[in-house]
Amino acid sequence: xxxxxxxxxxxxxxxxxxxxxxxxxxxxxxxxxxxxxxxxxxxxxxxxxxxxxxxxxxxxxxxxxxxxxxxxxxxxxxxxxxxxxxxxxxxxxxxxxxxxxxxxxxxxxxxxxxxxxxxxxxxxxxxxxxxxxxxxxxxxxxxxxxxxxxxxxxxxxx
Amino acid sequence: xxxxxxxxxxxxxxxxxxxxxxxxxxxxxxxxxxxxxxxxxxxxxxxxxxxxxxxxxxxxxxxxxxxxxxxxxxxxxxxxxxxxxxxxxxxxxxxxxxxxxxxxxxxxxxxxxxxxxxxxxxxxxxxxxxxxxxxxxxxxxxxxxxxxxxxxxxxxxxxxxxxxxxxxxxxxxxxxxxxxxxxxxxxxxxxxxxxxxxxxxxxxxxxxxxxxxxxxxxxxxxxxxxxxxxxxxxxxxxxxxxxxxxxxxxxxxxxxxxxxxxxxxxxxxxxxxxxxxxxxxxxxxxxxxxxxxxxxxxxxxxxxxxxxxxxxxxxxxxxxxxxxxxxxxxxxxxxxxxxxxxxxxxxxxxxxxxxxxxxxxxxxxxxxxxxxxxxxxxxxxxxxxxxxxxxxxxxxxxxxxxxxxxxxxxxxxxxxxxxxxxxxxxxxxxxxxxxxxxxxxxxxxxxxxxxxxxxxxxxxxxxxxxxxxxxxxxxxxxxxxxxxxxxxxxxxxxxxxxxxxxxxxxxxxxxxxxxxxxxxxxxxxxxxxxxxxxxxxxxxxxxxxxxxxxxxxxxxxxxxxxxxxxxxxxxxxxxxxxxxxxxxxxxxxxxxxxxxxxxxxxxxxxxxxxxxxxxxxxxxxxxxxxxxxxxxxxxxxxxxxxxxxxxxxxxxxxxxxxxxxxxxxxxxxxxxxxxxxxxxxxxxxxxxxxxxxxxxxxxxxxxxxxxxxxxxxxxxxxxxxxxxxxxxx
Numbered sequence: 083x084x085x086x087x088x089x090x091x092x093x094x095x096x097x098x099x100x101x102x103x104x105x106x107x108x109x110x111x112x113x114x115x116x117x118x119x120x121x122x123x124x125x126x127x128x129x130x131x132x133x134x135x136x137x138x139x140x141x142x143x144x145x146x147x148x149x150x151x152x153x154x155x156x157x158x159x160x161x162x163x164x165x166x167x168x169x170x171x172x173x174x175x176x177x178x179x180x181x182x183x184x185x186x187x188x189x190x191x192x193x194x195x196x197x198x199x200x201x202x203x204x205x206x207x208x209x210x211x212x213x214x215x216x217x218x219x220x221x222x223x224x225x226x227x228x229x230x231x232x233x234x235x236x237x238x239x240x
Numbered sequence: 241x242x243x244x245x246x247x248x249x250x251x252x253x254x255x256x257x258x259x260x261x262x263x264x265x266x267x268x269x270x271x272x273x274x275x276x277x278x279x280x281x282x283x284x285x286x287x288x289x290x291x292x293x294x295x296x297x298x299x300x301x302x303x304x305x306x307x308x309x310x311x312x313x314x315x316x317x318x319x320x321x322x323x324x325x326x327x328x329x330x331x332x333x334x335x336x337x338x339x340x341x342x343x344x345x346x347x348x349x350x351x352x353x354x355x356x357x358x359x360x361x362x363x364x365x366x367x368x369x370x371x372x373x374x375x376x377x378x379x380x381x382x383x384x385x386x387x388x389x390x391x392x393x394x395x396x397x398x399x400x401x402x403x404x405x406x407x408x409x410x411x412x413x414x415x416x417x418x419x420x421x422x423x424x425x426x427x428x429x430x431x432x433x434x435x436x437x438x439x440x441x442x443x444x445x446x447x448x449x450x451x452x453x454x455x456x457x458x459x460x461x462x463x464x465x466x467x468x469x470x471x472x473x474x475x476x477x478x479x480x481x482x483x484x485x486x487x488x489x490x491x492x493x494x495x496x497x498x499x500x501x502x503x504x505x506x507x508x509x510x511x512x513x514x515x516x517x518x519x520x521x522x523x524x525x526x527x528x529x530x531x532x533x534x535x536x537x538x539x540x541x542x543x544x545x546x547x548x549x550x551x552x553x554x555x556x557x558x559x560x561x562x563x564x565x566x567x568x569x570x571x572x573x574x575x576x577x578x579x580x581x582x583x584x585x586x587x588x589x590x591x592x593x594x595x596x597x598x599x600x601x602x603x604x605x606x607x608x609x610x611x612x613x614x615x616x617x618x619x620x621x622x623x624x625x626x627x628x629x630x631x632x633x634x635x636x637x638x639x640x641x642x643x644x645x646x647x648x649x650x651x652x653x654x655x656x657x658x659x660x661x662x663x664x665x666x667x668x669x670x671x672x673x674x675x676x677x678x679x680x681x682x683x684x685x686x687x688x689x690x691x692x693x694x695x696x697x698x699x700x701x702x703x704x705x706x707x708x709x710x711x712x713x714x715x716x717x718x719x720x721x722x723x724x725x726x727x728x729x730x731x732x733x734x735x736x737x738x739x740x741x742x743x744x745x746x747x748x749x750x751x752x753x754x755x756x757x758x759x760x761x762x763x764x765x766x767x768x769x770x771x772x773x774x775x776x777x778x779x780x781x782x783x784x785x786x787x788x789x790x791x792x793x794x795x796x797x798x799x800x801x802x803x804x805x806x807x808x809x810x811x812x813x814x815x816x817x818x819x820x821x822x823x824x825x826x827x828x829x830x831x832x833x834x835x836x837x838x839x840x841x842x843x844x845x846x847x848x849x850x851x852x853x854x855x856x857x858x859x860x861x862x863x864x865x866x867x868x869x870x871x872x873x874x875x876x877x878x879x880x881x882x883x884x885x886x887x888x889x890x891x892x893x894x895x896x897x898x899x900x901x902x903x904x905x906x907x908x909x910x911x912x913x914x915x916x917x918x919x920x921x922x923x924x925x926x927x928x929x930x931x932x933x934x935x936x937x938x939x940x941x942x943x944x945x946x947x948x949x950x951x952x953x954x955x956x957x958x959x960x961x962x963x964x965x966x967x968x969x
Contacts, residue, residue, distance in 0.1 A: 091431035099503070102523045110478070110521035114889055115470040116463020118644070119522075119594050121679040125909035126593060156463035175452065175875055176884055179320030180460025181595040181644025206918040213647050213909060215595050216320045217886020219920035222881070 085149050089114070090158025100146030107145045108155055116156035116184045120213070127212030130185035131155050137192035138162075139211075156184040162236075163194040166229035174225045176217035178181045186212050190226050199230060249359070296534035300353040302331060302375065304427075305815035306570035308408070308420030309440035310337050313347035315354035315373070316364040317616045320648065321938045322876035323369045327377045329872055333447040334381030334439060338408035338420065340918040344456045349618040351633070361619035365651050365766070367840035367936025370872060375439075375524035375936050382437040384426075388419055391426035400563075442931050457642065466597045467644045468613040469676070476601070476672040477506055479664045480525040480681070482532050483514040483520070486541035486902040487686055488761045491515060491534060499531040511663040518664065522676055529761045542761025543902040546691060546744070549760055550586060553693035553714035559586065561712055561754030562732040565742040568750030572709030577699030581785060585696070585778045585962045587715075589897040590689035590767055591633070591906070593914055596644025597682035603672040604629060608674075609636045609662065614643025616651035620723065624655040628662050647887065648766040652687060653722035656763075680907040688897055689767035690716040694741075694778040698748075704790025705801065708750035711741045711778070716764045717757040736766065740775030740943065745808055745838060746783060746801035762899065768887050769939040772839040776943030777950070777964065778833035783958055784951040794834050794951065795821055802836075807843040810928055811865040812836045815845035818926050819863035829853060830860070833952025835944035840936025842868040846885065847922070848948040852956040855969030859889060859921040859949055864941060866925065869932040877937050880926040884941025885923055890915035892946035896965050 084097050087104075090110065103122075108114040108131075117140055120128030124139035131140045132154040140148075154161075159168070167190045170176075177183045183194050186209070193200055193208040199207065205226050214222070261903060295303035295311055303311045312331050316323045324344040332342050347354045353874040355360045357372040385405055392410045393400040394418075403412045410417050447453060459465035469559070481524045484490060494515050496508040504524030508517050515532055517891045519525035574580055601612040609625050615638050625636045643650050654660075661675040677685060694714030699708040717734035719725050728735055733755055735742070787797035801807045812834070819834060827853050836845040849861040864881050871877055894913035898905045906912035953968065 099523070106521060106523040110523070113472070115466075115472070118463065118467075118595075119469060119597070119676075120464045121909050123908055125678070126595065126679075156270065159462075168461045172454075175455055175879065177320075177455075177457075178322070178461035179643060179645040179877060180457070180465050181467060183460050209917045211916075213595065213914060213916065215647070215887065215890075215914065216594060217890075217915070217920070218879075219917040220882055220914075220923055222917065223920075223936035231482065235462075 087149055087153060089153045090155060098145055100144060102145050104143045104145055104148045105140040108185060114157050115137050115157050118181055118184055126184040127189060128182050130188040130212065132188060132192055135195065136137050137189045153211065156188060159191060161191060161195065164191040164230045167191045167225065170225040170228035170232065174221050174228060176218050176221040176225050178218055182212060184215045186214065186222055194230055198233060200226065255614050268603045279634050281814050282432060288680045296423045298387055298427065299380050299431060301380040302384040304419050304423040306420045306423055308341055308418045310342045310419060312342060312344050314344050315347045315362060316369040317614055317640060317643055318457050319614060319646035321880060322455060322873060325453065325876055326370050326872050327373050328456050329447050329453060330374060331381035333445060334378045335385045336405040339447065339453060341408050342456065348640045349622050351619045360364060363619060363651065365616065365618045367939045371841060371936065372659055378439050379434050379437055380475050382439055383432055386430050386432045387426040388422050390429050391422045392417060395425060415501060417502040427540040448872050449874065453873060465642055467596055467642050468601060469596055469639060471601045471612045471674065473672040476674055477518050477520060478522050478525050479516050479518045479675045480529050481514045481516045481660060481683060482529050482534055484536050486538050486762060488541040490537045492537040494532055494534040496532055498924045499528040502531060502665045508582045509667060513660050516859060517662045518668065518673060526678065541902055545901055546589060546899040550691055550693060556714040556756040556758065557693050557695035557712040561756040564733045564738045564753040570708045570710050570750045570752035572696055573750045574699050580697055580699050581780055581789065582697045582787065585694040587692045587774045587964050589762065590891055591683050591897050591912060592647045592649035592767055593912060594645030594647055594649055597679050598677040598685065601672060601674045602659050602661040604666040605670045607631050607635055608726035612639040612641060614650050615640045616646055621655045621658045625662050641949050647768040649687065652765060653690035653724065661934050672692065683907050683912055684904045686763035687765035688762065689773055690718065690764040692774045696778050696782045698782060698786060700786060704792060706786055709744065709748045710752045712754045713738055714756040714758065716760050718764050718766055720757065733769045736771045739771040740837065740839065741779055743869060745805050747804055768855045769839055769942040772837060772943040776835065776837040780837065780947030781950055781962065784954060793822065798836060807867050808836050808838060811843045811845040811867050814865035814926055814928060815847050818924065819847035831952045832950045833950065833955055833958035835947035835951060839943055839945040842866060842935045842937065842940040844940045844944050846944040846948045848952045850949060850952040850956060857953060857968055861922045862945065864923065865928060866941065867928040867930060869930050869934040871927045872934055874927055879926055880937045881925040881941040882923045884939060885945045886915055886920060888942035888945035892949050892964060892966055894965055
């Protein structure tokens, strides 16, 4: 069946079964490979994308359900929060193997968009669905704090 | 001699760039130096396609392009441990390159040039990447520097020893040139002999030891880094395999009628390891696989459950095993002692559960094989594939890409996932295929950290210090049945089963370590820190128990027994000081626990602070001290210690793989419970200053964490914890 998906501000047409998860649609059919496959059952967060501004696991969201929404993948993450998170990730040398980090960045950016000043409990709560087997959790926490501070600073300058 | 070598890994992904590597001549140390241009001139070498820049190769590791980029080939797999950054630091240090002009790529597979000097084959593991490369990479940098200096000396007609090199610039008086300016001329000079090179002393280091040097494994926060899962080739298809539910099971018969009707399915066929489904994409392959009807033949399968297997191990430790190490008459000392402390430990099977499930891209074209994946055991995988295609290693090209975690799994002793990919690819002659395991396939795919039972017995003298110590270990040998068995198993002892308890660091006059290595049909493999994953736990819980029985402070008690072990003494003292051991008032419900262990040449002490509330507990903070010799990249070392602690803590708190009637009970992250962010403690890592040669960093942080937490729980509750994962309730 033919679907139109709005991804990273572009309308993309694709002909796939409606029950195909968005993850496989973007990876196998739209050449957007930054979104990662980790578990297929929304338990690890590696496939996190933004759907209408909310962090969602694309491995359990069907193309059928995603059609009509604004989808942002790591390739299209240009929000202020997203940029601040990526900068903080780089400065804090967060990534190790890096496989989970697209998902971590998306979850962190979504968190900061909704809560610009998360405390540690809010960070843990928002990020609990994103696994990292390299154990970069401490640096992710610090990266989110840095990004939040960075955004506050830039607002102060404005 | 001039050899043209087509490009490696990343280049085939960034198709279009073509460079010529000009290589040759290896020294006894394994350092490959020298460029002899032979019949090809530098200008010819520069005629790359699409006007992209070309690289002038100075040696097997260093190339410099006219646009001033220094490319370093990394002979080890980058799987998050920071090996790109580490090896590049060593090269750039001696080359006096500017850090931002350096880029890294995985080296091709070439055992002669890129062997791990501690293993004799191209392979990444055992926390040896820096230890084996430290001198080799510095020599590679120094050799390239000498060639640039010689070229400048010739151009400017000045003595070479008057030329300075700094931050990527070669200068003499008012004249200066970039590396790129000199690359063509330097590339035509012959390489210096390794023994003519002078390496810097630590006082002159400007990159080695510098904190927070930006990492070279870039593209990981913006989704552009390429892993096996991301490799896409023209005409590539996706394959999945239905594996037998039990280890050792085989396909009896199968019906693929409805699977073949699924849209996007290209082929279905049986291979050694199961039934392969080849399709246009992952989703089609997955859905078609669900349609397969397979009868399995379990006649050769392991039918036992993990409880039964462990119960058998408990029986085994009642009996004498093969003696791995013996000092004095331990048996007599234990029999004559008025009191013997005896603890029995139990450890489950563990999955690696790296974030990227196993996968491999392969194309077999006649007698040539080409593979793309996070390749950890390059020489072995290449040999295995060569045998499969009736060819030689030269017929097998491997392009190494980043691995989404490894923790041991990608260095499979039987190249299991590589063999499976090749078995599929050779049915599709010429067409590239990506084998993808689902998370369920990965979790149930075997090659686990083996389950073990330990029985530790200690006789304590009047001083409260142990007089005699005996360990009996029961569990599968990782090395048995592998190509490493000959080297790793001596007199019936797989050293990886006893390491950590054998070579007991504490001064106990009479010691004996025995091993039972039962044969079980569950495939096993090394898992971050290998035997130390279990031996450090029983050793450190036993010592803590003895300290408490002697009414002694656990740190002081250890220090007394470590009087002949200055490295463990130093890290233990450093961690204790930084954690405020014995000097800090702890809030109600909190307690500290300590453990120290040496593995992969490095000593690590960890002090865990736990909070206990009823039958719940949380690890709040961990203070670690590591002696890993020269700290090449302090921030990478801290990151590895943090990660090693998280990985070990995951096993201490939740990881447990069980089998019922031979079938693995867990299949994904909802029932195989790995560490999540809310359970991550604050980790503080202190690096002992050292000018010794670098030793392991990736693994040594893992062993101490589980016993440190167990000992903290003992301090809080008075109970002794002898089973992982830890449970209060």
